[in-house]
Amino acid sequence: MSPDTLFVLGAAVVGLAIGSFLNVVIHRYPRMMEAAWRAQCAELDGKEPPAAALFNLWIPRSHCPSCKKTLAVTDNIPVFSYAILRGRCRYCRAPISGRYPLVETLTAVLSAAVAWKFGFGLAAGFALVFTWLLIALTFIDLDTQFLPFEMTSLLFWLGFVATLLALYPWVSLRESVLGALVGYFSLWSLNALYKLVRGRVGMGDGDFALLAGLGAWMGVAALLPIVLLASAVGAIVGITQNLLARRGVGLEVAIPFGPYLAGAGMIMLLAGPAWSKWIMPL
Numbered sequence: 001m002s003p004d005t006l007f008v009l010g011a012a013v014v015g016l017a018i019g020s021f022l023n024v025v026i027h028r029y030p031r032m033m034e035a036a037w038r039a040q041c042a043e044l045d046g047k048e049p050p051a052a053a054l055f056n057l058w059i060p061r062s063h064c065p066s067c068k069k070t071l072a073v074t075d076n077i078p079v080f081s082y083a084i085l086r087g088r089c090r091y092c093r094a095p096i097s098g099r100y101p102l103v104e105t106l107t108a109v110l111s112a113a114v115a116w117k118f119g120f121g122l123a124a125g126f127a128l129v130f131t132w133l134l135i136a137l138t139f140i141d142l143d144t145q146f147l148p149f150e151m152t153s154l155l156f157w158l159g160f161v162a163t164l165l166a167l168y169p170w171v172s173l174r175e176s177v178l179g180a181l182v183g184y185f186s187l188w189s190l191n192a193l194y195k196l197v198r199g200r201v202g203m204g205d206g207d208f209a210l211l212a213g214l215g216a217w218m219g220v221a222a223l224l225p226i227v228l229l230a231s232a233v234g235a236i237v238g239i240t241q242n243l244l245a246r247r248g249v250g251l252e253v254a255i256p257f258g259p260y261l262a263g264a265g266m267i268m269l270l271a272g273p274a275w276s277k278w279i280m281p282l
Contacts, residue, residue, distance in 0.1 A: 008115045011128065015111030016078040018132055019104030026103065026139040028057055029148060066094035078104040099139075107135055110266065117270055123167040127269060129158060130217065134262040137210065141258035147206025152213050156180060159216030170273040171219040179215025183223050184208045207257050214265040222268050229267060230260035 032055065042048065054060075062071045069091040075081050082101045089096060110131050118124035133155050141147050162168060163176040171179075187208045195201055215223050238255050 004116075004119060007120045007124075008112050011115035011124075012108045012112040015108035016104050018111070019107030019135075020076065020078040020100075022107060022132060022136050022139075023100050023103050024057055024062070025136050026143065028055070029136075030140060030144045030146065032056060033148065064089040064092060064094060067092035078108075103135065103139060107132065110135070113270055117272065122165065123162075126158060126162045126167055130155065130269065131266065133158075134266055138259040138262045141206070141256040145204070145256045147204070147210055147258050149206070149209060152206060152209035155213035156209065156216050159213055159218075162217065168217075168272075171217070175219030175221065176216050178220040179218060179223060180212045181215075182220050183215030184212035186223065186227075187211050203257050207261065210258055210261050214261065214268075218265070218268055226261065226264040226268055229264035230257065233263065234260040 035055065060070075062076055063069060064071065066089060069089070072090075075085065075090055079101045082096060082098075085096070087096050087098065088094065111128055114127045114131055115124055118127055133151055137147055137151055137155075140151075159180070160176060163171055163173050185208075187203065191201065191203050191208075194203075211223065211226070214226055218226070234255060234257060237260075
């Protein structure tokens with residue numbers, strides 16, 4: 001087996017483990033932020049912050065949300081534990097969400113794709129972190145319609161560092177800086193115009209920051225294809241959802257834009273410099 005093949009397989013295995021951790025981040029991080037906001041609000045109101053049990057990414061240990069039983073190590077093996085337990089808790093037989101193996105499998109597949117695209121080296125390492133951040137942001141936005149600034153800003157700064165290290169030669173520092181600035185203010189301007197016309201906000205600051213991060217990674221020229229890809233898929237999903245809502249099948253709700261931006265950004269990363277040859281003519 002060649003070293004390149006071993007690297008791809010190793011990335012897939014690591015991706016499974018990272019996917020398991022991302023499930024924790026996706027579930028707990030928004031709750032951690034909400035608790036911090038409540039404490040800050042209480043402090044500003046001159047009150048004592050509400051007492052709360054220690055809760056972070058590590059404490060408490062993983063447990064069944066139904067029976068609260070702490071899960072054994074063998075119950076936390078990515079994908080395999082879900083398959084062996086047939087999607088149910090070992091102790092109370094309550095169903096386990098299929099989201100968990102989905103995130104783990106997606107992370108493994110995309111990690112392997114990144115390893116295959118870039119080969120062993122620092123470029124692949126940065127691209128893997130980029131991928132994992134996008135997966136976490138996607139599912140957090142789907143759950144909460146919120147994109148944590150800490151994650152989008154990390155994406156932003158990693159893009160600049162990758163550019164300074166010339167890990168992706170097709171993106172210069174000038175293009176990276178312009179990409180970040182244009183990415184942020186383009187969506188900000190569109191949102192301001194939408195608010196002026198419709199009298200309500202169309203998207204949040206997190207979307208601006210996410211596109212700025214993607215611009216820092218891929219340069220200003222990649223922004224239009226990213227937005228077009230994201231908008232096309234988002235429009236299809238939105239139209240379908242509204243049609244179903246009118247027929248009483250579903251509910252008409254706001255659609256987060258972050259997952260579509262993240263998906264388009266992932267496509268552009270894997271396409272590399274070839275994107276200009278097959279996307280820009282469209």
